[in-house]
Amino acid sequence: MASFSDSHFDLFDLPSTFGVDQQKLDDAYRTVQAQVHPDRFASAGDVQRRLAMQWATRANEAYHTLHDPLKRARYMLSLRGIDVGAKNNTAMEPAFLMQQMKWRENIEDAAGAKNVGALEALIDELCDEERVRFTKLEALIDSNSDQAASEAVRQLMFIERVAHEIGAQIERLEA
Template identity: 75%
Template sequence: MSSIQQNYFELFHLPARFALDTDALDAAYRTVQAQVHPDRFAAAGDAQKRIAMQWAARANEAYSTLRDPLKRATYLLSLRGADVEAENNTAMESAFLMQQMEWRERVEDAAGAKNVEALNALLDELRDEERARFAKLAALLDGGADQPAAEAVRQLMFIERVATEIGAQIEKLEN
């Protein structure tokens, strides 16, 4: 292990880009974990055990971040100095704002009507939209268009929240 300060891509010896070979990530994670797993340091001194725990935690955090496309995009933007500003930047293109309102109304209508089929159809639609937007996000990130990519990330965060809400509504109606 080089330095605990390495970025997540460096930690796993992967190129710092959005398009990621998940099999290579999985293999790299297993390699790092095999080197730093606390069980390997059971007989070591307290300082070595503590360092092993820090490395293992860092590897877990890095793996979790890089495995999730939305977290990976946010992390990649942060490495480039571009803050997604999800908490305080809600500015989005008007077409997406209109789409948000439509999705919200459809969720309310379907939930109010206890229509699980309509909720599932909307969830499928959102997943399709999400796939298309991730493809666009990959092109933006790998092309170095950080500000448009940050907006795309914020839009995907919204889509993910709506999908989670729909999932909760479906579960509520099915129970």
């Protein structure tokens, strides 16, 4: 078993690359959980039960981080000492800023017109954009282009947030 301070990748014995084999991650997670699940230590002493709980919590956190590509990217960059700075670094390339404004205007127009179809089309557009950007992000991370990867992560975080807002708009309109 890995040590408590090892990376999430080491915990699951996976290569430290952005492209994670989801089946291998799932299998490794189940293996680790089978070893450390607190139920296995129900009759053990307090210290062993507490350690089992800590390991199970660590395994859950590691799994959820590696399973989600955006969390995985942020984690990988943090391992390299790169803070994405999502809260205080809003600098983005001008073309993406223009695209943001266009998406916002389209959301406002569609919501104002109560056009659920247009909002759903925007979500589809964002999903397509997200797929393209994740492919680019993988190449950036795997080639150690950390600053560019950091900006790509911030852009993807924006896209994710906007998609969530559109989903909320659709729910309001359908209610």
